[in-house]
Amino acid sequence: MNDVFFTEEENTFRKELREFIDAEIAPHARDIEENNRYPRDLIKKMGDAGYLAVFHPPEYGGSGKGLSTEIIVCEELSAVSPAMDMGRMASVTLFGAPMRRFATEEQKQEYLAPVIRGEKIGAxxxxxxxxxxxxxxxxxxxxxxxxxxxxxxxxxxxxxxxxxxxxxxxxxxxxxxxxxxxxxxxxxxxxxxxxxxxxxxxxxxxxxxxxxxxxxxxxxxxxxxxxxxxxKGFRVLMDELDSERTAIAAEAVGYCRVPFEEAVKWSTERIQFDRPIKYFEGVSFKVAEMATVIEAARLLTLKAARMYDKGMKITKEAAMAKIFATEASFEVAHKALQVLGGNGYTKKYRTEQFLRDSRLMMIGGGTAEILRFLIQREIYKERGV
Ligand SMILES: Cc1cc2nc3c(=O)[nH]c(=O)nc-3n(C[C@H](O)[C@H](O)[C@H](O)COP(=O)(O)OP(=O)(O)OC[C@H]3O[C@@H](n4cnc5c(N)ncnc54)[C@H](O)[C@@H]3O)c2cc1C
Incomplete structure (x- = not known):
């Protein structure tokens, strides 16, 4: 994947990360899902490879690339194992963000650095x-x-x-x-x-x-x-939520990948009425709609992350990205399952897993209703009314 809105360095990072995840994480994805296995060992493996560190500065073992690169990790890992990224992200970003912004130097060295290395887990x-x-x-x-x-x-x-x-x-x-x-x-x-x-x-x-x-x-x-x-903890809380919501939006973009790809492939292979079902607009228009919302979700997420990395306030943008991407991911899984027909309702395909997993993110990290409230509040505030 080579996206013009990401830099060359970011696209290279994504390619290398995807290769790592395909080799080291993907073979365990079914085990995590089917046996409810908490992948602490795999989180450590990501730490050893330096992929837990992108959001944090070099002083604590990070690579200092910021939220714009962290969203790539969220998307790529969530596309393979939503549950594993939930654990990884809660540790490195949800625990890590307030630590990075508000903890003392000693606290960061003692508590943040081992989490970035994957030796310890945060929440x-x-x-x-x-x-x-x-x-x-x-x-x-x-x-x-x-x-x-x-x-x-x-x-x-x-x-x-x-x-x-x-x-x-x-x-x-x-x-x-x-x-x-x-x-x-x-x-x-x-x-x-x-x-x-x-x-x-x-x-x-x-x-x-x-x-x-x-x-x-x-x-x-x-x-x-x-x-x-x-x-002064309320300020710490509010500050953390903006980066959390952007990261969740990126995870939601990741949840779209498997359902979308399964639906596209199935629509070309499944023959009904003497032709592949992609020749019926009831099917192919679903593919068009899925592709469109995935693109839009990724761009909204990137905008919020870029603004965060420039030190700008992103309460409105993070909420917009999270609402849109999380609702899109559920909609994509729902449409993909419809394209797959009865097979989509079975566990032979992974779409049903992503339908269930994606539902969470309209609740966790601020519900869809609370985020709509925040967006309208920011809009009126900007206009002084
Ligand atoms: C799997 C999972 C993981 C989570 N991880 C964490 C975590 O790591 N750390 C953590 O602290 N929390 C975590 N949460 C908690 C999560 O952030 C809360 O569930 C969420 O904020 C909503 O709170 P609630 O579930 O109590 O719902 P409630 O706040 O009770 O809301 C119930 C319903 O009422 C609606 N509602 C409430 N107030 C309003 C209002 N003013 N206007 C309109 N509608 C309203 C809500 O939108 C929702 O539909 C997690 C939740 C889940 C399910």
Missing amino acids: IGITEPDVGSDTAGMKTRAVKEGDEYVINGQKKFITNGSQADYICLFAITNPDVHPKDGMSAFLFPTATKGFSVVEDHWMLGMAGARVSQLKFENCRIPAENLIGEEN
Whole structure:
């Protein structure tokens, strides 16, 4: 694939990465899916090859290429194993982004660098049993006692939760003010006493990923594990969400590849009424529509990533890219399954997996409804009305 909107260097990177994934990851994709295998060893293999590092600066073992290259990794790995990229991305980008932007030099060396090498796994802990879209309603508390914080509460739907070594954990440090001014971010080692995994959620798709409910009972962590300033965690949270949403949009572009290719191939091979079904517009127009939304999704995602790498605010662009790409990926899988007919409903083809896997991303990382709310808010704000 040689895309004019990516640089020559980026296109070369994509080609090399695709070769690596085809050789090292693709042979395990069925095993991950069918046996619900968490691919920690393969995440490490990607770390050894330097592919976990693109989003981060060289000081911590990264290659400093930024979000525009990270979206290539998201797309390429998600096209082969959505669940594996979910685990990889939660570790390197969701845990990694706030660490990179707000952690101290010592914290980055101690906690970020091993995650970039794939030796340790990271996660981000925002959502709770009673708190989803309304993140400001967070109940998990962190109380300062001497040179420690004592943490109590629960988190739900945490990707990598049961596997993570470190969690970028959000908790309320000042309950007397609005959570925007009373929330803090912490570096939480899961080896801490009082931490437990309530359960790994049993899900519609993303077999191989681990998404967990977690409990924190009088967990004591050193005060120096604060990320950024006390009570300034809401800013850390908001900053992380823009890069997360762009990365998810890129994953969604990746989810389109297998269903689209299976549908195109099938439409040329399947004969009905004495001709390949691609000669019926009811089929070939679906192929045209799929190809068009995939292109549009990739460009919206690249725009958000390029703006992020230039240091621009991308709340609106990241939300647009995520809504469009995630809805497109579900639509592509849905149309492809229709083209495949009864065969599409069987597990002989992978389209059914991508239909289930892609459904998640209209929920995780900000629901489609919340993102529409954000976009309209930005539009009116830009106009001062
Ligand atoms: C597989 C998976 C992995 C996840 N990984 C992580 C993770 O790693 N870390 C983490 O912190 N979280 C994670 N999440 C949580 C995810 O971000 C939340 O599920 C999501 O933000 C929505 O919250 P909720 O599920 O509680 O739904 P709710 O917020 O309860 O929403 C329910 C419905 O109401 C709608 N709704 C709510 N408020 C409004 C409103 N104001 N206007 C219009 N509609 C509204 C929503 O759009 C939705 O349709 C994950 C979730 C899943 C399913």
